[in-house]
Amino acid sequence: EVQLVESGGGLVQPGGSLRLSCVASGFNLDDFAMHWVRQLPGKGLEWVSVITRTGSKIAYADSVKGRFTISRDNSKNSLYLQMSSLRPEDTAFYYCAKDIYSANWDRFDSWGQGTLVTVSS
């Protein structure tokens, strides 16, 4: 069974940093591109970033470009999101999601349960 478990969320002050992790099980992480998608509490979804299986292709939403960095360690079955210069509008549940492809991206066929990031003073 595919499982994605996010961690690392919490309360952080504006301008601060946080690193999210996502541990995968039930499949070979290095066979798939992986995404981060966020959702403001009670609101809609926003795609954040994607990384292909080797890390050769990465993309970010304009809203996080230059502040967030996606990475992965396939040997640890883990995906990461380093977030810096955090703003109150970054407050959201952050989901990691598995793509169906490895060297490109298409659709998210499995999702974690999410981790909550709150940016507030």
Add this chain to the structure above:
Amino acid sequence: QPVLTQPPSSSASPGESVRLTCTLPSDINVGGYAIYWYQQKPGSPPRYLLYYHSDSDKGRAPGVPSRFSAFTDNSAHAGILLISGLQSEDEADYYCMFWSSTDSGVFGGGTTLTVL
């Protein structure tokens, strides 16, 4: 950043059919992009349902009933999610999504479907 527009709410009775629309910006060719649909129930992460690009390029996720289907309405410049034979378990938020020409993912604002 292109925007996908979804009505905030929709409702229908059990057994009826409901069309959920996802309107694309007027400068985007509806037929040039695949539209993906996700379902989210309270307290759960989203779930991928299906996608539609053309009659020869479409697909439904494993386990998704055939009463869920999708197509595009060129006159409305929209992607459509059609749910036939509505059931109470279909009550959820539905999001459309596509990949822009700059490879950025774009979600619609979501439609809350109420089964009366």
